[in-house]
Amino acid sequence: MSELSGLSEVTHLNFADAVITRVRSLGHPLCVGLDPHLDLIPALFRRGSMAAEDPATVAAVSELLEAFLDRLKGKVAIVKPQSAFFEQLGAAGIALLQQLMQRAREQGLLVLLDAKRGDIGSTAEGYARAYLDPNAPLRADALTVNPYLGLSTLAPYLERCQSHGRGVFVLVKTSNPGSADIQDLNVGGRPVFVQLAAALSEPAKQLVGPDTGWSALGVVVGATYPEQAVRVREVLPNALFLVPGYGSQGGSAKDATCAFVRGPAGLEGGLINSSRAILFPDAPGSSPSAWEKAVDAALDRAIDELGSAVSA
Amino acid sequence: MSELSGLSEVTHLNFADAVITRVRSLGHPLCVGLDPHLDLIPALFRRGSMAAEDPATVAAVSELLEAFLDRLKGKVAIVKPQSAFFEQLGAAGIALLQQLMQRAREQGLLVLLDAKRGDIGSTAEGYARAYLDPNAPLRADALTVNPYLGLSTLAPYLERCQSHGRGVFVLVKTSNPGSADIQDLNVGGRPVFVQLAAALSEPAKQLVGPDTGWSALGVVVGATYPEQAVRVREVLPNALFLVPGYGSQGGSAKDATCAFVRGPAGLEGGLINSSRAILFPDAPGSSPSAWEKAVDAALDRAIDELGSAVSA
Numbered sequence: 152m153s154e155l156s157g158l159s160e161v162t163h164l165n166f167a168d169a170v171i172t173r174v175r176s177l178g179h180p181l182c183v184g185l186d187p188h189l190d191l192i193p194a195l196f197r198r199g200s201m202a203a204e205d206p207a208t209v210a211a212v213s214e215l216l217e218a219f220l221d222r223l224k225g226k227v228a229i230v231k232p233q234s235a236f237f238e239q240l241g242a243a244g245i246a247l248l249q250q251l252m253q254r255a256r257e258q259g260l261l262v263l264l265d266a267k268r269g270d271i272g273s274t275a276e277g278y279a280r281a282y283l284d285p286n287a288p289l290r291a292d293a294l295t296v297n298p299y300l301g302l303s304t305l306a307p308y309l310e311r312c313q314s315h316g317r318g319v320f321v322l323v324k325t326s327n328p329g330s331a332d333i334q335d336l337n338v339g340g341r342p343v344f345v346q347l348a349a350a351l352s353e354p355a356k357q358l359v360g361p362d363t364g365w366s367a368l369g370v371v372v373g374a375t376y377p378e379q380a381v382r383v384r385e386v387l388p389n390a391l392f393l394v395p396g397y398g399s400q401g402g403s404a405k406d407a408t409c410a411f412v413r414g415p416a417g418l419e420g421g422l423i424n425s426s427r428a429i430l431f432p433d434a435p436g437s438s439p440s441a442w443e444k445a446v447d448a449a450l451d452r453a454i455d456e457l458g459s460a461v462s463a
Numbered sequence: 464m465s466e467l468s469g470l471s472e473v474t475h476l477n478f479a480d481a482v483i484t485r486v487r488s489l490g491h492p493l494c495v496g497l498d499p500h501l502d503l504i505p506a507l508f509r510r511g512s513m514a515a516e517d518p519a520t521v522a523a524v525s526e527l528l529e530a531f532l533d534r535l536k537g538k539v540a541i542v543k544p545q546s547a548f549f550e551q552l553g554a555a556g557i558a559l560l561q562q563l564m565q566r567a568r569e570q571g572l573l574v575l576l577d578a579k580r581g582d583i584g585s586t587a588e589g590y591a592r593a594y595l596d597p598n599a600p601l602r603a604d605a606l607t608v609n610p611y612l613g614l615s616t617l618a619p620y621l622e623r624c625q626s627h628g629r630g631v632f633v634l635v636k637t638s639n640p641g642s643a644d645i646q647d648l649n650v651g652g653r654p655v656f657v658q659l660a661a662a663l664s665e666p667a668k669q670l671v672g673p674d675t676g677w678s679a680l681g682v683v684v685g686a687t688y689p690e691q692a693v694r695v696r697e698v699l700p701n702a703l704f705l706v707p708g709y710g711s712q713g714g715s716a717k718d719a720t721c722a723f724v725r726g727p728a729g730l731e732g733g734l735i736n737s738s739r740a741i742l743f744p745d746a747p748g749s750s751p752s753a754w755e756k757a758v759d760a761a762l763d764r765a766i767d768e769l770g771s772a773v774s775a
Contacts, residue, residue: 188585204598235582235589241600242558249554267582269609270547271639273500277547286516288553297581299611299634301641322611327583329613332662336655338648343655346648 164316165360166293166367167391170261173228175363175416179458180408182263182393183223183450184426185232185251187212189239191427193435195442209243216251218439219430222446224258226454229292231424234266249289261292263393263422267322269297271304279307283317293318295371295393299333302350312358312367318391319368323348323383326373326396348383348390355390365420366390374402374423377409384410384420392421398428398453404460411461418461425453476628477672478605478679479703482573485540487675487728491770492720494575494705495535495762496738497563498545499524503739505747507754521555528563530751531742534758536570538766541604543736546578561601573604575705575734579634581609583616591619595629605630607683607705611645614662624670624679630703631680635660635695638685638708660695660702667702677732678702686714686735689721696722696732704733710740710765716772723773730773737765 174180196215199207237248252262268278282294308319324344334344358367369391372380396402411418432449436442486492508527511519549560564574580590594606610633620631636656646656670679681703684692708714723730744761748754
């Protein structure tokens with residue numbers, strides 16, 4: 152594969168330093184997903200038809216997510232809004248996403264926008280500007296990106312890692328069974344995802360944070376594929392892993408941390424995402440206080456389980 | 464690769480029929496890209512700082528694009544807004560995109576949203592709902608999608624092709640040099656993009672329109688790689704090609720139509736996109752009428768060139 156070039160020295164602002172410092176102090180790597188599935192919104196918050204085009208729906212989602220963010224404050228390092236669920240609400244949904252990202256940051260939470268963007272040239276530059284520039288209306292701290300269009304298309308995001316302390320997570324081996332279709336294709340004895348990981352090794356080194364030794368160039372590696380995660384870790388020793396698939400998709404805490412390594416406060420090296428199990432606990436109750444208790448219990452359970460896994 | 468299943472009979476509404484019928488009647492396959500690069504907006508339309516976060520910027524882009532759509536009416540079959548350039552303007556940019564797509568449809572233009580989305584499970588479903596469902600605020604007629612996460616992740620889009628007459632264009636071989644990094648990797652003697660195209664052949668057959676014989680499952684194949692386009696055509700005889708890279712990226716009209724085949728009104732089989740050369744003609748003038756003339760001339764030039772290429 153071709154090489155990414157043109158990255159010069161890393162500045163002091165480094166996304167990996169920011170997130171890993173918080174993770175160490177909290178004692179767990181939980182990232183909480185904000186995926187407002189309309190079908191799963193509890194009765195307490197539902198308004199009107201709950202159809203995507205009904206303005207009352209945006210108000211319902213907004214109320215749910217604001218109350219939810221209040222439960223997370225001080226307990227997790229980072230939240231991950233899933234762009235699709237806001238896009239389906241149209242422009243009003245994006246206005247909500249914009250407010251939500253701002254509110255999360257005001258509450259001291261880092262924001263990783265899960266948008267899996269990928270395009271070429273000036274369009275890739277447009278996506279980087281949209282989500283990683285300091286004055287961008289939809290500014291996030293980090294973004295997930297898709298590498299299918301080639302390594303050089305990642306350059307605009309990596310530049311923002313360097314100049315503005317942002318983070319990027321490149322899709323490498325995703326948590327779904329269908330991920331094999333392209334990611335596992337055999338290229339001269341190695342699957343595509345290992346080939347890709349190897350090609351990311353140089354730029355990852357260039358984005359290592361001075362405080363923690365972790366890189367602002369991260370990768371997405373599903374908790375459902377622990378063996379593959381270990382192979383990616385071999386070629387990317389400094390890359391943060393964003394690990395989806397823990398909890399609802401069947402990955403255990405042990406699987407999710409299998410590519411973590413010993414650090415000053417336990418095993419570290421990534422963020423483990425849980426969305427539905429926390430935002431939509433099984434018995435959400437019918438009063439605000441019952442709902443708060445249900446969310447707190449689901450959150451504490453994930454924190455305890457992941458905290459134990461990394462301190463083991 | 465695994466197979467996509469669960470698609471039953473095609474309904475009478477078929478995106479390929481809709482677009483190819485228009486293309487035949489107009490005599491050219493031009494698709495006009497709506498990529499409002501802020502740096503390229505002509506003086507006539509500029510307002511304020513033109514920074515992404517300045518509200519005056521959205522007004523300027525809106526005025527430009529509305530005036531531009533008026534020039535296209537009745538002359539082209541389809542327009543292709545590039546989502547990144549609206550996303551960089553935040554929620555106000557998405558509100559503009561929403562209005563613009565509606566206005567284009569009211570003017571009889573089909574709308575292909577270039578968003579290159581790709582995700583798994585319920586998130587893929589969210590993207591399909593966001594852009595292809597009948598009541599979606601951001602409803603388009605067709606969407607570009609990224610296949611890196613696997614073929615089964617395309618199912619929600621293909622379902623909308625079948626049930627709502629929508630179209631989908633899967634990224635196969637993109638127009639940028641870096642596209643080789645993953646798309647050209649050799650898998651048992653065939654590049655990844657050919658392997659992918661072959662895997663799309665069954666679902667493409669299932670989405671063939673009764674009127675024209677073309678499929679609502681299309682593929683993106685850059686005009687800069689004519690030989691590769693011919694290989695993709697061999698395995699996907701019915702797939703519409705969305706061909707970027709004509710004009711500003713160096714692909715000629717001949718290259719762009721190299722995988723077209725003889726139809727009742729000349730060579731056909733795809734849409735050839737031009738964005739910058741038409742939206743931002745070289746000498747845009749300093750009065751509204753001069754700007755209109757410059758846009759009309761650029762538009763007519765592309766129409767003539769592509770019309771000649773397909774009638775040759």
